[in-house]
Amino acid sequence: MTVQDVKFALHTILDKLVGNHLEPFSTEEIEILIFAFESNILFDNVAHKFLPSLKGLPEIYEAASSGVESEDEAGDKEQSYHENLITERSDMVKTVLLTVLKENIFHEMKIRFGA
Numbered sequence: 001m002t003v004q005d006v007k008f009a010l011h012t013i014l015d016k017l018v019g020n021h022l023e024p025f026s027t028e029e030i031e032i033l034i035f036a037f038e039s040n041i042l043f044d045n046v047a048h049k050f051l052p053s054l055k056g057l058p059e060i061y062e063a064a065s066s067g068v069e070s071e072d073e074a075g076d077k078e079q080s081y082h083e084n085l086i087t088e089r090s091d092m093v094k095t096v097l098l099t100v101l102k103e104n105i106f107h108e109m110k111i112r113f114g115a
Helices: 003-018 027-038 051-055 073-113
Strands: none
Touching (some): 003 073, 027 051, 051 073
16 A cells, blocks of 8 residues: 555545445545544544544455345345445444544644643
């Protein structure tokens, strides 16, 4: 992963954070955030505190449906459960990002205006 990957993904990540894109965060986007936090590319003053939260998110297989519709109820329940896990993980990413933004703002205010 490179700084360029972060640069290209950042627009989409921020759009998802503010609700301009309704799709959940992908595993690749989460990996890019982890890389950006570990490499001090984003929020270098506070990001290290939140790495465990990002790294602790559940890995979810995100394969698109195979096009074969499942007619049994168990398959529908499993698909629904899988979609709920993806949505929940995405919500966790949003929570971490918002908390990082808040902490970064507070950190900058301390530097500029004192404790």
